[in-house]
Amino acid sequence: MKEIQSTKNGLIKERKKLHKRKYREQEGKYLLEGFHLVEEAIKYGAKIEEIFIDERGKKEWGTWIAEQMSTTYFVSDEVMKQLSDLPTPQGMIAVVQKEAFAELTYQGKWLLLDNVQDPGNVGTMIRTADAAGFNGVLLGKGTADVYSTKVLRSMQGSQFHIPVIACDLLEVVPEFQKNQVPVYGTELNVDAVQFNQVEKTANVALVLGNEGQGVAAELLQMTDKNLYIPIHGKAESLNVGVAAGILMYAFV
Amino acid sequence: MKEIQSTKNGLIKERKKLHKRKYREQEGKYLLEGFHLVEEAIKYGAKIEEIFIDERGKKEWGTWIAEQMSTTYFVSDEVMKQLSDLPTPQGMIAVVQKEAFAELTYQGKWLLLDNVQDPGNVGTMIRTADAAGFNGVLLGKGTADVYSTKVLRSMQGSQFHIPVIACDLLEVVPEFQKNQVPVYGTELNVDAVQFNQVEKTANVALVLGNEGQGVAAELLQMTDKNLYIPIHGKAESLNVGVAAGILMYAFV
Numbered sequence: 001m002k003e004i005q006s007t008k009n010g011l012i013k014e015r016k017k018l019h020k021r022k023y024r025e026q027e028g029k030y031l032l033e034g035f036h037l038v039e040e041a042i043k044y045g046a047k048i049e050e051i052f053i054d055e056r057g058k059k060e061w062g063t064w065i066a067e068q069m070s071t072t073y074f075v076s077d078e079v080m081k082q083l084s085d086l087p088t089p090q091g092m093i094a095v096v097q098k099e100a101f102a103e104l105t106y107q108g109k110w111l112l113l114d115n116v117q118d119p120g121n122v123g124t125m126i127r128t129a130d131a132a133g134f135n136g137v138l139l140g141k142g143t144a145d146v147y148s149t150k151v152l153r154s155m156q157g158s159q160f161h162i163p164v165i166a167c168d169l170l171e172v173v174p175e176f177q178k179n180q181v182p183v184y185g186t187e188l189n190v191d192a193v194q195f196n197q198v199e200k201t202a203n204v205a206l207v208l209g210n211e212g213q214g215v216a217a218e219l220l221q222m223t224d225k226n227l228y229i230p231i232h233g234k235a236e237s238l239n240v241g242v243a244a245g246i247l248m249y250a251f252v
Numbered sequence: 253m254k255e256i257q258s259t260k261n262g263l264i265k266e267r268k269k270l271h272k273r274k275y276r277e278q279e280g281k282y283l284l285e286g287f288h289l290v291e292e293a294i295k296y297g298a299k300i301e302e303i304f305i306d307e308r309g310k311k312e313w314g315t316w317i318a319e320q321m322s323t324t325y326f327v328s329d330e331v332m333k334q335l336s337d338l339p340t341p342q343g344m345i346a347v348v349q350k351e352a353f354a355e356l357t358y359q360g361k362w363l364l365l366d367n368v369q370d371p372g373n374v375g376t377m378i379r380t381a382d383a384a385g386f387n388g389v390l391l392g393k394g395t396a397d398v399y400s401t402k403v404l405r406s407m408q409g410s411q412f413h414i415p416v417i418a419c420d421l422l423e424v425v426p427e428f429q430k431n432q433v434p435v436y437g438t439e440l441n442v443d444a445v446q447f448n449q450v451e452k453t454a455n456v457a458l459v460l461g462n463e464g465q466g467v468a469a470e471l472l473q474m475t476d477k478n479l480y481i482p483i484h485g486k487a488e489s490l491n492v493g494v495a496a497g498i499l500m501y502a503f504v
Contacts, residue, residue, distance in 0.1 A: 120372070124491045133484025154491070161486035232385025232504060234413035238497070239376045239406070245494035246501045252484060 001065075004052075004075045007082050012075075015052075015095055016082050021145045028098045030147035031083060034090040035061055040157035042068065047097035054080040057091030070094070085149050098147065101136075101163040104172065106179040108135035108203060109251060112169055114219055115142030115210040116240060122146070123154025124241040125208065130158035132248040137162065140169035142210070169207065173222045176205045183207065185215045185223035186247065188237055192228040195250055204251050208244045253317075256304075256327045259334050264327075267304075267347055268334050273397045280350050282399035283335065286342040287313055292409035294320065299349040306332040309343030322346070337401050350399065353388075353415040356424065358431040360387035360455060361503060364421055366471055367394030367462040368492060374398070375406025376493040377460065382410035384500040389414065392421035394462070421459065425474050428457045435459065437467045437475035438499065440489055444480040447502055456503050460496045 004012060017023040018031045029049060032038055035057070041048060050071040053061065058074060065072055080089045111129045116122050122144040126137050144151055146164045158164075176183050181203040186192075207223060209215030220226055229243055238246075256264060269275040270283045281301060284290055287309070293300060302323040305313065310326060317324050332341045363381045368374050374396040378389050396403055398416045410416075428435050433455040438444075459475060461467030472478055481495055490498075 124494060127487050128490060128494050130485040131481075131483045131487040131490050156487065158485075158487055229383075229501070230504075231383045233382040233410075235379050235383040235408065235410055238380060238383050239493070241491070242376060242380050242494055242497035245490070245498050249481070249498045252482075 001072050001074045004073050004079055006076075007078050009079070011073075012079055012082060018095070019085060019149070021148065024098075024145070024147050029095055030098065030152070031093055031149065032096045032152055033084055033086065033093045033149065034153075035092050037152065037157055038092055038094045040160055041094060041096050042070075044157075044160035046099065046160060049095040049097060051092060051094045052080065052083055053092050054089065060091060099159070101165060104138075104165065104167075104175075106175050106181055109133070109248075110135055110176070110181075110205045111137045111244065111248065112140060112172070112205055112207040113137065113143045114140045114169055114207055114215050115213070116208065117142065117144060118211055119144040119148050119150035120154045121211065121239070121241045123151040123156075125244045126151075126155045126162075126164055127158045128241070128245045128248060130161045132245075132252050134248060135162065137164045138169065138172060139164065139166045169219055170222070173205070173207075173219065177224065181205050182224045183222070185209075185220045185226040186243065187214055187220060187226045187228055188231075189226070189228055190230075192226040195227040195229050195247055198225060198227060200251055206244070206247055206251070208240055208247075211240050253324050253326045256325050256331055258328075259330050261331070263325075264331055264334060270347070271337060271401070273400065276350075276397070276399050281347055282350065282404070283401065284346045284348045284404060285336055285338065285344070285401065286405075287344050289404065289409055290344055290346045292412055293346060293348050294322075296409075296412035298351065298412060301347040301349060303344060303346045304332065304335055305344050306341065312343060351411070353417060356390075356417060356419075356427075358427050358433060361385070361500075362387055362428070362433075362457045363389045363496065363500065364392060364424070364457055364459040365389065365395045366392045366421055366459055366467050367465070368460065369394065369396060370463055371396040371400050371402035372406045373463065373491070373493045375403040375408075377496045378403075378407045378414075378416055379410045380493070380497045380500060382413045384497075384504050386500060387414065389416045390421065390424060391416065391418045421471060422474070425457070425459075425471065429476065431455075433457050434476045435474070437461075437472045437478040438495065439466055439472060439478045439480055440483075441478070441480055442482075444478040447479040447481050447499055450477060450479060452503055458496070458499055458503070460492055460499075463492050
């Protein structure tokens with residue numbers, strides 16, 4: 001196992017840059033932290049460029065890591081702190097190549113996210129789409145980057161299970177409709193259709209929107225119907241991740 | 253409006269301590285940050301000890317605050333940073349007296365949280381319980397403190413809408429059962445009852461558990477039935493806040 005002690009090491013300086021979306025897009029790779037997620041990446045055949053482990057990681061997963069085909073670096077705690085964005089690094093970080101997913105088929109069940117900004121919400125929604133057996137998730141303009149560390153943490157490996165594709169929702173919505181897939185927006189409007197009064201179909205595209213403003217008006221005009229979840233108490237709204245979960249499971 | 257410029261001011265030193273649960277319990281009060289939440293507190297008649305605003309807060313809500321009955325302090329940015337736990341303080345922080353809620357009635361719909369540790373999850377679940385028209389939320393051992401700043405932020409004022417009570421779940425579960433309220437645990441076990449195959453009743457107590465370990469075995473043995481949400485994809489589980497939302501709305 002190679003060792004890197006210095007934070008000034010050229011490879012470390014390069015990999016640190018992957019905390020920025022721009023570099024992730026340029027390089028086509030991202031940082032994935034924690035044993036559980038790295039194990040999931042390997043299980044699903046993701047291409048790992050290298051794995052960094054520190055003293056703690058070596059103690060806990062030294063035997064496991066020796067059995068992997070990936071290049072491994074044993075790094076100092078200082079180096080690990082440079083690669084991690086957590087107050088307490090998790091002992092292991094992998095550099096993973098982004099997946100090139102198959103083309104969009106416009107069939108089945110899809111979750112479409114319009115300008116959902118909180119990475120924790122985005123990750124949770126992808127994880128829920130995976131659990132609900134949805135075919136994939138489309139990330140529209142303004143939505144948090146799927147490869148940011150916070151999305152990766154709350155997504156819990158679901159990017160290896162279903163396609164997650166950044167695209168322009170204004171372009172894909174008409175394509176779903178051409179393929180007889182009903183597209184449902186969501187809004188906090190009692191004139192919309194109550195979510196459990198719409199027919200459960202095998203094909204569906206559900207659009208969830210921004211935490212504060214909801215789905216863009218332009219998109220709400222293109223959809224086949226817009227759904228709402230009734231609020232019975234005094235809360236003003238539901239968390240968007242919770243709303244997505246209730247809606248997706250209503251279509252299962 | 254009184255002014256406080258120094259972080260060494262005696263009142264500021266006292267109020268800062270409210271970031272710790274121990275002091276919140278000792279003093280019976282807590283810090284509530286942001287105009288929206290403070291407005292909600294006043295709307296629902298919460299007792300406000302004082303309101304602190306900074307330059308930004310004064311500009312935005314100066315007129316509003318002049319109309320309130322509460323003691324207001326205009327504070328320096330340095331003082332506000334001591335009172336806030338956000339990277340960017342929100343311009344307004346109130347010191348609010350904890351509510352003394354009426355006694356538990358063991359009627360209606362209740363959400364019971366066993367050892368749910370993440371404050372964001374706890375807050376989201378209380379907000380969802382409020383939205384779903386549940387009567388209240390009981391926080392069992394190990395569950396995040398309802399008055400911690402992170403719970404307050406994700407709860408969005410729901411503590412003013414429904415009772416949120418810390419208690420021992422091992423003691424309240426038999427009380428619900430004595431009052432003919434069915435108590436349902438939740439587990440990731442396909443031998444459990446699928447959540448949408450149980451009768452929708454007007455009274456119900458739903459127990460959600462720890463993010464990693466689920467509901468304690470001791471509690472699962474006391475419940476009338478244990479429910480599960482089927483996982484159709486490759487995700488290992490659902491986020492506990494999302495699971496709670498799906499289950500609560502299944503009983504609405």
